Amino acid sequence: ELKVEQNPLFLSMQEGKNYTIYCNYSTTSDRLYWYRQDPGKSLESLFVLLSNGAVKQEGRLMASLDTKARLSTLHITAAVHDLSATYFCAAKTSYDKVIFGPGTSLSVIP
Amino acid sequence: DTEVTQTPKHLVMGMTNKKSLKCEQHMGHRAMYWYKQKAKKPPELMFVYSYEKLSINESVPSRFSPECPNSSLLNLHLHALQPEDSALYLCASSQELGLAGGPGTYNEQFFGPGTRLTVL
Secondary structure (H helix, E strand, O other), rough: OOOOOOOEEEEEOOOOEEEEEEEEEEOOOOOOEEEEEEOOOOOOEEEEEOOOOEEEEEOOOOEEEEOOOOOOEEEEEOOOOEEEEOEEEEEEEOOOOOHHHEEEEEEEEE | OOOOOEEEEEEEEEOOEEEEEEEOOOOOOEEEEEEOOOOOOEEEEEEEEEEEEEEOOOOOOOEEEEEEEEEEEEEEEEEOHHHOOOOOEEEEEEEEOOOHHOOOOOOOOOOOEEEEEEEE
């Protein structure tokens, strides 16, 4: 059964700093997703990663995928307050289910 | 139109009530999903419809009854709910399910704004 873990679960970082959120999944998956969720809101799709070595960037966020290590990373560059949110990674199983990680609650402080 | 809409935004119901949640998309997507999300937890899959047929039921109690009247609409009928069923209910849609969308396609899920349900 596919399990998805994220590290850290809580992250408080200063504006202007860089940090990385890690997402590990337990079995083979052909799609890895990153979502953002603001408090009380729905999920916003950030990235979809398909293949080993895939790297995608949008603004201050960059996601990568290493299928051999079953690891995806979400790198935050020069954090700003607007990035404060909960970030979920999710992996698709061979049975078409999407399993979410527990989420990383990010707070960017001045 | 790249939007998934859900109504109502908020719903308060008693344990003996019957109510329905509605979800609609006009992106031509053929897969639609219901998720339940408790506070500070990730979304949990409840049901998946593919081409208007129920494809996945994650052992959800029968007091939740999904319905897909056509390719654009997804309903969730609620009856005799318990207070622990209070949560944010999210609908999502995607182009296709799994490999039917092709292994090289993104097939990302687009989420609606959710219905915040409170059961008294």
